[in-house]
Amino acid sequence: MIGRRVWVGLGSVAAVLLLWFGLTTATGFVSPGRFPSPADFWLSLNQIATRGYAGGGLAAHALQSVKLVVMGFVVAIATGVPLGLWMGWDRRAEAAINPIFLIIRPIPPLAWIPLAILWLGLGDGAKIMVIWFAAFVPSVINSFAGVRNIDRPIIEAAQMLGTPRWRLITEVIAPAAAPMIFTGLRLSLQASWTTLVAAELVGALAGIGFVLNMAQQDIYPGMILVGMVTVGVLGWATTYVLGLVERRALAWNVAGRD
Amino acid sequence: MGSIRFDKVDKVFGPASGGVKALDDINLEIGDKEFVAIVGPSGCGKTTCLRMVAGFEPPSAGIVSVNGKAVTEPGPDRAVVFQQFALFPWKSVRENIELGLRNKNLPKAERDGLVAGALRLMNLESHADAFPHQLSGGMQQRVAIARAYVLDPEVLLMDEPFGALDAQTRVVMQEELVRLARVNPRTVLFITHAVEEAVYLADRVAVMTRRPGRIKEVLDIRSVRQAESWDRHERIEDVMDLESFVHLRTQIWKSLREEKGAHGV
Numbered sequence: 460m461i462g463r464r465v466w467v468g469l470g471s472v473a474a475v476l477l478l479w480f481g482l483t484t485a486t487g488f489v490s491p492g493r494f495p496s497p498a499d500f501w502l503s504l505n506q507i508a509t510r511g512y513a514g515g516g517l518a519a520h521a522l523q524s525v526k527l528v529v530m531g532f533v534v535a536i537a538t539g540v541p542l543g544l545w546m547g548w549d550r551r552a553e554a555a556i557n558p559i560f561l562i563i564r565p566i567p568p569l570a571w572i573p574l575a576i577l578w579l580g581l582g583d584g585a586k587i588m589v590i591w592f593a594a595f596v597p598s599v600i601n602s603f604a605g606v607r608n609i610d611r612p613i614i615e616a617a618q619m620l621g622t623p624r625w626r627l628i629t630e631v632i633a634p635a636a637a638p639m640i641f642t643g644l645r646l647s648l649q650a651s652w653t654t655l656v657a658a659e660l661v662g663a664l665a666g667i668g669f670v671l672n673m674a675q676q677d678i679y680p681g682m683i684l685v686g687m688v689t690v691g692v693l694g695w696a697t698t699y700v701l702g703l704v705e706r707r708a709l710a711w712n713v714a715g716r717d
Numbered sequence: 718m719g720s721i722r723f724d725k726v727d728k729v730f731g732p733a734s735g736g737v738k739a740l741d742d743i744n745l746e747i748g749d750k751e752f753v754a755i756v757g758p759s760g761c762g763k764t765t766c767l768r769m770v771a772g773f774e775p776p777s778a779g780i781v782s783v784n785g786k787a788v789t790e791p792g793p794d795r796a797v798v799f800q801q802f803a804l805f806p807w808k809s810v811r812e813n814i815e816l817g818l819r820n821k822n823l824p825k826a827e828r829d830g831l832v833a834g835a836l837r838l839m840n841l842e843s844h845a846d847a848f849p850h851q852l853s854g855g856m857q858q859r860v861a862i863a864r865a866y867v868l869d870p871e872v873l874l875m876d877e878p879f880g881a882l883d884a885q886t887r888v889v890m891q892e893e894l895v896r897l898a899r900v901n902p903r904t905v906l907f908i909t910h911a912v913e914e915a916v917y918l919a920d921r922v923a924v925m926t927r928r929p930g931r932i933k934e935v936l937d938i939r940s941v942r943q944a945e946s947w948d949r950h951e952r953i954e955d956v957m958d959l960e961s962f963v964h965l966r967t968q969i970w971k972s973l974r975e976e977k978g979a980h981g982v
Contacts, residue, residue: 612803615773618791620817620868630816634807711807711848 495681500688503681512682513673515665521689523666524655527583528697531590532651536644538591539598543643546599547606548632560599568593568654572661581662586655593654594647601643605636638712641705648701652694667693718784719794719871719904721747721770726779728765733777739765741929743779747872747904754907754915756969757925758976763908765930767874770906771797783872793817796865800877802857804849810860811836811845817868835867838897855886859893866897872904879914888953891917912969916962917953924972934972941965 476497482488483496491499507517515523546553571592572585579585609632617631633640659668667689674682728740739762747753755763768774769781772791781788783795791797796817804813814835818828836842839859849857858878865873879887891914898905898918909915915922920939923932942948945961956962 610801610803612799612801613805615771615791616797616799616803616805617816618773619771619793619795619797620864621791621793621820622816623820626820630808631805634805637807711850 492678492680495684499681500684503679503685507670507682507685513665513670517685517689520665520667520670521693524659524668524690525693525697527586527666528590528648528651528655528693530583531587531655532594532648534587535591535594535647535651536598539595539647540602540640540643543599543602543640544606544628544633544636547603547636548628553603564596568596568650569657572658575658576662581664586658586663589654589658590651593650597646597650598640598643601639601646602636605639605643606632608639609635637709641701641709644701644705645698648697649694652690652697656690718749720749720784721745721872721904721906722780722782722785723766723769724780724782726766726769726776726781728762728769728774729777738929740776741931743930743932745923745932745935747906750902750904752898752903752905752907752918752920753923754909754919754921755923755925756909756912756915756973757930758927758973759910760928761925762928762930763910763925764876767797767876767906767908770872771795771874793821793868794871796868796870796873798858798861798865798873798875798878800880802849802854802861802881804857804860804864806849809846809848810841810852813849813860814864814867817864821868831867835863838866838900839863839893853886854882855890858882858890862894862897866901870903872906875905875907877908877910880909880911887914892951892953894918912966912973913957916965916969917956922965922969924969927976933976936965936969938965 480497483491483494484498495503504517506512507520509516511519513520542556546556568589571589575585575588579588613631613635614627617627622631655666656668656671659666660672663669663672667686670689671683671686674680674686723743723745726740726743727738729736729738731737743766745753745766755766757763765774769776770783770788772788772795775789788795805816808816811832814832815828818831823831832845833842836845839862841856841859841863844852844856844860849860852860858881862878879890882890895918907915907918916938920942921935921937923935925931926933941961945959947956947959947962950956950959957966
């Protein structure tokens with residue numbers, strides 16, 4: 460059955476590629492100035508991979524973006540998950556923090572970019588800050604909901620066993636909330652990529668977003684597509700790694716195994 | 718030692734005035750090593766009685782005490798077996814049983830010995846490293862009972878522990894509990910809505926009224942059990958066939974039925 464799924468997936472990817480070729484190279488229905496043909500794409504990929512573009516090779520740009528995403532993501536979850544757990548566990552903490560959260564939350568993360576650049580310039584710091592703001596929210600909300608949704612008897616069982624406070628948090632509450640926490644982490648990772656590329660588009664000296672920005676100024680559709688595809692592949696790869704971690708961490712969870 | 722005492726206990730849910738009165742003037746004493754079952758119509762507050770002894774819920778009036786000390790919070794001297802097992806799904810069977818011992822700061826060697834004993838007692842030795850989701854409901858409840866027993870609690874609180882099990886597993890677990898009570902007698906407060914189960918297991922059965930729950934009568938089972946020597950019979954169905962058993966069961970049934978009839982159910 461899994462084999463069948465894979466074949467169907469490969470089939471639909473092949474169909475999209477064929478459609479692409481058909482609309483560009485084969486019929487000329489979409490002009491090369493609007494959307495690159497497979498050949499344009501290949502040439503652009505070849506150029507950035509071997510000779511470089513926008514001040515560096517593809518690997519260097521990709522590495523720069525991955526580095527910032529990972530750093531911003533780690534900072535965001537290292538602060539967001541504990542805060543969410545705390546708000547879930549302590550009603551007073553929730554009552555105090557939630558109003559602030561409700562005001563800050565509707566501000567789109569991208570709206571922080573000007574302020575971040577003003578404070579920290581075009582370097583890495585501003586981007587990490589913006590990713591932090593964007594990726595923080597889903598981590599907090601899902602960790603919070605994870606704690607609130609724990610079956611009451613699980614907590615009561617731990618209490619009647621005389622479980623001390625710290626052990627209750629690390630061995631009962633955190634694992635019980637873990638499936639929801641991981642949902643938050645996946646959303647945070649997604650938000651990290653979205654905001655990073657946007658931040659790099661606005662102001663950067665390297666990275667995939669910077670490549671996209673330069674390619675737009677050079678009116679270079681082939682390179683734009685290379686940048687987009689690279690973001691897609693990198694986003695998929697980091698999500699895949701997170702999925703591996705999740706499967707290891709939640710091996711006990713039948714529902715999570717799917 | 719493990720005695721439980723309800724002294725003029727009321728419980729009101731919601732605001733103190735205008736809330737729902739769940740329990741009204743509960744008075745009950747359970748002696749050391751005595752097995753008392755509470756039966757009653759659903760919603761009568763029998764589980765609330767247990768939860769107050771466990772320390773999960775405070776009484777609105779009156780005092781719930783264990784060994785003469787008022788209950789204020791949950792603790793390992795009052796082990797609870799929950800209807801839905803409430804095992805930690807991320808911990809193996811062994812780790813589930815061991816947690817309470819770790820909380821008591823017992824050294825590793827001592828813990829290992831006690832866990833091994835509990836596993837043997839509940840016939841779980843071959844499942845020590847399994848996770849709860851890999852076990853059947855009956856096996857999971859064995860783990861929960863082992864987790865409670867290993868604490869060597871003064872009282873054991875069982876909240877419809879077999880309510881989530883299928884009929885056959887239920888019978889096996891009931892026989893198992895009788896065996897346990899002989900090997901290792903405890904003070905037990907057992908909540909159930911199954912009348913046969915209560916009569917088969919308990920020394921005394923307390924019958925509760927509908928909400929607001931009151932204790933309507935308390936029947937002495939032990940004297941009948943001893944006089945008619947129920948314990949000669951290994952199997953539950955043989956005990957349930959005895960005239961003395963049927964008589965007690967019918968008596969409780971009628972008492973419960975009056976409760977329902979009074980409200981036109």
